[in-house]
Amino acid sequence: MLFASVLRVSDAVRLIFNRRRKRGSMHHLPINLDVRNKVVIVVGGGDVAGRKVLSLIDAGALVTVIAPHLNDALRQLLAANRIIHLARNYADGDLAEAFLVIAATDDNAVNRAVAKEARMRSILADIADTPELGSFTMPAVMSRGDLVITVSTSGKSPALAKKIREELEEVFGIEYGATLRLLGGIREKLLTEKGNSAYNKSLLSQLVAHGLPELIKEKRYDEIDHLLLELFGPGFTTNDLLREEKDHQ
Numbered sequence: 023m024l025f026a027s028v029l030r031v032s033d034a035v036r037l038i039f040n041r042r043r044k045r046g047s048m049h050h051l052p053i054n055l056d057v058r059n060k061v062v063i064v065v066g067g068g069d070v071a072g073r074k075v076l077s078l079i080d081a082g083a084l085v086t087v088i089a090p091h092l093n094d095a096l097r098q099l100l101a102a103n104r105i106i107h108l109a110r111n112y113a114d115g116d117l118a119e120a121f122l123v124i125a126a127t128d129d130n131a132v133n134r135a136v137a138k139e140a141r142m143r144s145i146l147a148d149i150a151d152t153p154e155l156g157s158f159t160m161p162a163v164m165s166r167g168d169l170v171i172t173v174s175t176s177g178k179s180p181a182l183a184k185k186i187r188e189e190l191e192e193v194f195g196i197e198y199g200a201t202l203r204l205l206g207g208i209r210e211k212l213l214t215e216k217g218n219s220a221y222n223k224s225l226l227s228q229l230v231a232h233g234l235p236e237l238i239k240e241k242r243y244d245e246i247d248h249l250l251l252e253l254f255g256p257g258f259t260t261n262d263l264l265r266e267e268k269d270h271q
């Protein structure tokens with residue numbers, strides 16, 4: 023424990039910093055970042071950049087790619103007006119407007135230069151070939167509607183992260199998307215209409231213990247309606263909460 027009262031924050035940070043930052047231990051803080059309408063720069067236009075750009079666009083970021091050449095996937099995104107492209111090499115100063123940057127060129131010196139500018143400007147940075155120079159890494163991601171499961175191996179084996187993501191896709195089917203639409207609808211209604219937080223917690227915990235994904239997968243809507251009536255009283259039905267699924271039956 024540092025005596026914060028006699029240290030300036032900058033000194034304390036430097037003391038802690040000097041004790042860490044070895045490549046061997048890369049434990050991160052997992053967070054879910056809101057990048058909607060944020061300016062994101064991706065330096066490099068190859069396969070790695072292409073993969074990261076897709077995730078960024080999915081999350082609603084405003085993506086500018088800086089690279090002399092784009093791969094096919096990125097060219098298609100450009101043709102569809104989904105990205106801005108600066109067809110040239112990265113230059114110092116390119117990050118001036120950025121909230122976040124990804125360096126994914128095949129030139130380590132360029133990626134390092136991006137890392138340096140990002141650090142100077144306190145911009146979040148993922149450096150694809152030298153992750154220890156950046157401030158975050160990207161996990162493998164699987165999603166089913168609003169359910170998002172991410173896998174990190176703390177940089178040890180991206181190949182294993184990908185394999186575990188594929189295994190998770192087998193376990194968590196599309197019924198989880200519908201389950202979350204149902205649970206989200208109920209929770210929204212409870213938070214706006216019904217009792218206090220402890221009451222809601224107890225009911226919502228009881229509901230998720232009932233294996234809803236299985237019931238939805240097998241279209242056992244009558245059983246779900248019965249359960250909703252028992253737990254919440256009238257006003258909560260799959261007709262309202264799962265209309266999309268039931269219309270497509």
Ligand SMILES: C[C@@]1(CC(=O)O)c2cc3[nH]c(cc4nc(cc5[nH]c(cc(n2)[C@H]1CCC(=O)O)[C@@](C)(CC(=O)O)[C@@H]5CCC(=O)O)C(CC(=O)O)=C4CCC(=O)O)c(CCC(=O)O)c3CC(=O)O
Pocket residue numbers: 073074077148149150151152153158159160161162163173174175176177178179180181182183184187
């Ligand atoms: C640290 C990190 C930084 C970052 O990129 O954010 C990073 C770094 C590096 N990756 C390398 C290699 C590969 N990366 C993949 C694939 C993925 N890499 C991803 C993330 C990350 N990769 C971050 C850590 C994630 C974690 O902690 O687990 C995924 C999960 C997400 C994504 O990219 O969006 C995506 C899978 C997406 C999916 O399918 O779900 C494959 C597999 C393949 O391509 O099939 C290979 C080859 C096999 C292998 O090496 O394992 C190399 C060596 C390059 C070289 O050899 O020159 C480096 C550099 C280094 O380690 O120094």
Ligand SMILES: NC(=O)C1=CN([C@@H]2O[C@H](COP(=O)(O)OP(=O)(O)OC[C@H]3O[C@@H](n4cnc5c(N)ncnc54)[C@H](O)[C@@H]3O)[C@@H](O)[C@H]2O)C=CC1
Pocket residue numbers: 065066067068069070071088089090091092093110111112126127128129132150151180
């Ligand atoms: N983090 C990850 O998930 C992975 C990282 N890598 C690392 O990422 C690097 C890139 O891999 P790929 O996309 O497969 O390479 P690639 O060769 O397909 O693409 C490289 C891109 O960088 C661009 N580029 C080169 N110099 C540039 C500059 N000065 N300014 C802007 N753009 C420039 C090129 O035009 C090209 O679009 C590799 O060197 C590798 O070390 C590789 C695999 C996975």
